[in-house]
Amino acid sequence: MSTPAEKLNALSGWRFSVAPMMDWTDRQCRAFHRTLSRRARLYTEMVTTGAVLHGDRERLLGFDAGEHPVAVQLGGSDPGDLAAAARIAADFGYAEINLNVGCPSDRVQEGRFGACLMREPALVGACVAAMKAAVSVPVTVKCRLGVDDQDIEEALDAVAGTVIAAGVDGLIVHARKAWLKGLSPRENRDVPPLDYGRVARLKQAHPDLPIAVNGGIAGIAAAEARLAEVDGVMIGRAAYTEPALLLDVDPELFGEPAPVADAFAAVEAFEPIIAEGLARGLRLHAYTRHMLGLFNGRPGARAYRRHLATAGMGAEAGLNTLREAAAKVSRERPPASAAA
DSSP states (O other), X not given: OOOHHHHHHHSTTTTEEEOOOTTTSSHHHHHHHHHHOSSOEEEEEEEEHHHHHHSOHHHHHOOOGGGOSEEEEEEOOOHHHHHHHHHHHHHHTOSOEEEEEOOOOHHHHHTXXXXXXXXOHHHHHHHHHHHHHHOXXXXXXXXXXXXXXXXXXXXXXXXXXXXXHTTOSEEEXXXXXBOTTTOOTTGXXXXXXXXXXXXXXXXXXXXXXXXXXXXXXXXXXXXXXXXXXXXXXXXXXXXXXXXXGGGGHHHHHSSSOOSSSSHHHHHHHHHHHHHHHHHTTOXXXXXXXXXXXXXXXXXXXXXXXXXXXXXXXSTXXXXXXXXHHHTTSOSSOOOTTOOO
C-alpha cells in the first residue's frame, strides 16, 4: 500500500493542475499551457469509453511527450469498458487516468456517467477497482459535492469511501453541487454555491488520500489559500481565459523559475510548435484560439485579439500573423487598474 507521500509523488504536479474542459483543453491548448509552466499537471478533454474503444485513438488520445505531466479524463460507467479504455490510455503514455463523476450535461446523463454517478457510489467504486486492476499508473476521480437534493455530507462521504476502498490514488472535488434538473452545464459552473469547507473536512477525515479542490479559484493567491487545506488545486476557466497566470505557477507554487520570462517570450517559445502544426496542415487558429487572453490587461490587448480573430482565421494565416498581433501589445506593464 502506497504512503500519502508516495501517492503524491506519483501524481507529479498535482499541487496545481489545469482542469479538463470540453472543446478547450485539446492538444494544442495543452502544448501552449506547457510553454507557460513546466510543473502544472494538464488534463485532456473528457473522452468517453465508447470513443476510445471504437474511435480514432490517435486523434482522441495522441499527445506530444512535451506535454507531460499530462492525464487523460475518461467518461463512462461500465467497469469493463473503463478498464479497457484505461489500458489503452496507459499504453499511449498518460501519467494518470481520471474518471469523470462531475459533468452535469444532458448528454452525459443519458450515457449514465458524469455527475449522475454521485447517486451510485458503489458503481463508482467498482469502476475504480476495475481501472486499478488494469493499469499501473495512478487512477483518480473528479467529482462534485453531490447532485440535486443530496446531502453533501452523506453524498461526498459515500463516493469517497467507495473509491478509497477500491484503491483510488487521488480525489479531485469540484466544491459545488451539480443540479441535474433546472440548470445548464454553464450555470452549474457558477450558480450552485461553493463550499470549500466541505472539501477541507473531507481531507481532515482522510489524511492519507491526496485531495485536490476545483471551482471558483481565480488566481495563484486564491490557490495558495486553498493549499493550506488540501493537497492540490485545479483551475479551469481562469487558466484558459487568463493564461498568463500560469507564468506564476512554477515560481509561486513550486519554487522554480518560470520557463519563459513573460507573455511575449511565451509567444516566441511557442512558435516552433505552431510551425510544426502548420506544416502538418493545421490552421493557425487551432493554436491561437487558446491564446486570445494572453495579454489581457495590457494596452493593445484588444487589438491583438481582433487581429487574431480576423487575419488569423484564414487558411493563409501563419506565424507572421501571430507576430503582427503581438506587436500591437505594449511591452510596458500597465497599472493594475488599467483596461485593455
